[in-house]
Amino acid sequence: MNSKPFLNTVLSPRLLDLYDISNTVVVIIDVFRATSTIATALYNGAAKILPVDSVPRCIELGKITGGITAGERDGKVVEGLQHGNSPAEYTRSFIEGKTLVLTTTNGTKLLHMALERGASEVITGSFPNLTAVCNYLVKANKNVILGCSAWKDKFNLEDTLFAGAVIQRIKEHFTIHCDSSLMAENMYTLHQHDMYSFIRNTTHWHRLAAYGLEKDLEYCVTPDVANVLPLYDNGALVVAAE
Template sequence: MRKVEVCFSPELIHLHELEGKIVVVVDIFRATSTMVAAIANGVKEILPFPDLESCRQMQQKGFLIGGERNGLTAPGFEMGNSPIAYLKENHSGRSLAMTTTNGTQAIEKSKQASQILIGAFPNLQATVSYIQSQDEDVLIHCAGWKGHFNLEDSIFAGAMVKSLEATHVTEDDGAIAMKQLFEKAGHDLSGFLSQASHAKRLQNHGIEHDIDFCLSFDLYDLVVKVNPEGFLVKV
């Protein structure tokens, strides 16, 4: 059987072998949830950037630009990091350049993988089904928060490990622990994650609707993948 493992932070990714594996990048609050929402609602492609200035310059090339730091829209950017914004506004057919505090950094550090997928609760089952159709081991790469472990990405990893258990085994202690955490707390994700540090940061910004969206299962039958040119696109 194929294997699945979990990396809890981009700061730990150097400890994992990426070549020949599918890497699923996860930033539940909110980057990967926003990326999935954007693609599902008509954005043609997303080009991720680790830094603000390179992303900002893409506006001159006709890109819609989205920038977030510390949970807030970065100065001078049209969009922040809210999935709800892409449900309310029509950006159909647009190319989006995007940079966030954690998620785009994790994508940047995953580039040695054979495939990079974008994972979120709203497209969990679609992503699992795609992975099960591929003959490769899987690494779930949690974006965390500024290098630290976080609850929301890690419990998503547990949900994915559990969803893959028919086809993938794990000998990874972190994956085993997160699967058990999801089995115990997954019935009330919003209640469990209300104690998460980043959920509290976002609540302080008054964006509870974003949190609700980010914790909604299987809204879209959609797989988002990084293509050879570095763009996030629908598979």
């Protein structure tokens, strides 16, 4: 009898409906830049992050909670919000002890989709918290969905590379009968030593580099620079207890 839990990689939010995600840990992956920013803000002492899927809701919750409103659409700060979706904005001196209300083009949308479809646990992952994600998934010993936020439902490379990095580290603990996982791991293995140059090929790099965000993007593929585990609990992302 096979006692290992299953791991699948979902390459776009459009594909989430094809999977049973009950009794499953769903990892929300939005490398450029939502889940990198979430890990960074919590690592630097944010009290909690409220992920919301619309700008009006973000503004409303900011007023109710006294939190900092932040977000982007198409890579740009949204009018009416106080801050953007750059990890560099959320230094300890700025964010410690505060609530961040965040809305983004892709990542926060997928997070709400996973909740609506009955995921038993939702966490967020990116290279800055790679080890924390891997350790948590092994310890949880549950089925896993690596959920790539993609770009407006279209496949993207950087989220898939992160899924591959996770799989490379934890695959012996899981049953993986999933071609998208196989592809993700192979792609990561091929490019793990030239990530800074490889990501320059991505459409998201060209989109965001046009706004001068190259340093952001390099940070977002640097492992373990914000190694905490953001866990969705009662409406907010908080640092999971050890």
